[in-house]
Amino acid sequence: MNxxxxxxxxxxxxARAFARAVAAEGAAVLLAGRDIDDLMVMAIDCRLRGARLAEPVMFDARKPGGFADLIERMEKEEGELNAAVFVGSMxxxxxxxxxxxxxxGVIADSHTGPVRFLQMxxxxxxxxxxxxxVGVASVAGDRGRLGNYVYGSAKAGFATYLSGLRNRLTRAGGHVVTVKPGFVDTAMTWGLPGMFLVATxxxxxxxxxxxxxxxxxxxxxPFFWRYIMLIIRHIPEPIFKKMKI
Ligand SMILES: NC(=O)c1ccc[n+]([C@@H]2O[C@H](COP(=O)([O-])OP(=O)(O)OC[C@H]3O[C@@H](n4cnc5c(N)ncnc54)[C@H](OP(=O)(O)O)[C@@H]3O)[C@@H](O)[C@H]2O)c1
Structure with missing residues (x-):
């Protein structure tokens, strides 16, 4: 099926690694972002890997006025439509x-921008x-902590939204995967202190x-963050509020 x-x-x-993988399966990929030159190069790479179609499209989470054009572009493709959201800023x-x-800006990039797009x-x-x-949230959304609680609150909101969207799309045969990465070696975490168990x-x-x-x-x-966060979520608040993790 297309x-x-x-x-x-x-x-x-x-996102690059994910795009390459679905391209290799012959899917069409619309690469949405702000840096069109970079996305053009990525589109060529995806086509070489087997994508039926690979095209850069402009997406700025802070400019929802442009979302309707993207939906219109998607509508032109026949078959199954899927979306993967990797947008976020910290x-x-x-x-x-x-x-x-x-x-x-943090809330627009990690929550309201993607949510508005997905609602459309x-x-x-x-x-x-x-x-x-696919919605990439974060373990940071599981409990507010000193080091990143504004970002964490945006990701918590996004995860709650995804849960509701899953309820909705399930009824129409669709599906929603909520992804909560731990620490990943990317531009976002480059040079940050206190990183451990870092994934690629x-x-x-x-x-x-x-x-x-x-x-x-x-x-x-990686899977073990489920257990790390289980422990962190269960630390009693009187203790947690004095911790610096
Ligand atoms: N790295 C980690 O340890 C970690 C852990 C948990 C969750 N996450 C989440 O994983 C996702 C991917 O992040 P990453 O680690 O790969 O970092 P990243 O390289 O900084 O990726 C963030 C992506 O969001 C895009 N973006 C930011 N603001 C945008 C806006 N206003 N409009 C459109 N695109 C915008 C960036 O595009 P530009 O190239 O144009 O800036 C970039 O493609 C994010 O949602 C992040 O919150 C990361």
Whole structure:
């Protein structure tokens, strides 16, 4: 069956690995992001790997006025429509503490932008009777902590949205996979102190692909973050609020 993936935040290294994998399966890939030159190069790579079609498309999470054009572009592709959201931004919490106006951008990139896009796409997926949405949230959304609680709150909101969207699309034969990565070696975490058990973007992309195939609901990647977060979520608040993790 013809399958099309729109990949939002396609320049992320996790997204690149995911795009290459679905391209190798012969899917059409619409590579959505802000850096069209970079995405053009990526499109060539995807075509060489076997993509039925690979095309860069402009997507800025902070400019929802452009989303309708993307939906229209997707509508032109026949068959199953899928979306994978890798968009997100994480300024240092100390920068946000100094300049609270940064909050709007973090929330737009990691929550409201992708949510608005997916809300516009959902009716089209329902009409086609299926398709998969992959949403990359974060373990940071499982519990607010000192080092990144604004980013964490955006990811928590996004994960809750994905849960509701899963309820909705299931009724039309569709599916939603919520992805909660731990620490991954990417541009976002480059140079950050305190990183441990760091995964490669390729390993994360592989986990995501397996989850899509098995129609998993929520995955932690690598898998052991499920247990790390289980422990962290159960630390009593009187103790947790004094911890610096
Ligand atoms: N790295 C980690 O340890 C980790 C852990 C948990 C979750 N995550 C999540 O994984 C996803 C991928 O992140 P990454 O680690 O690969 O970092 P990254 O390379 O910084 O990727 C972030 C992506 O979001 C895009 N983006 C940011 N703001 C945007 C906007 N306003 N409009 C459109 N695109 C925008 C970036 O595009 P540009 O190239 O145009 O900037 C980039 O493609 C993110 O959602 C992140 O929150 C990462």
């Amino acid at each position: 399958s099309t993936w729109i990949i939002l935040g396609a320049t992320s290294s996790m 300024p240092e919490q100390s920068a946000i503490d100094e300049d609270p106006s940064l909050i709007d 796409l959902a009716p089209l997926m329902e009409a086609r009777g299926g398709g998969t949405v 973007p390729e390993a994360v992309a592989k986990d995501i692909l397996t989850a899509v195939r098995k129609r998993k609901n929520t995955i932690y990647t």
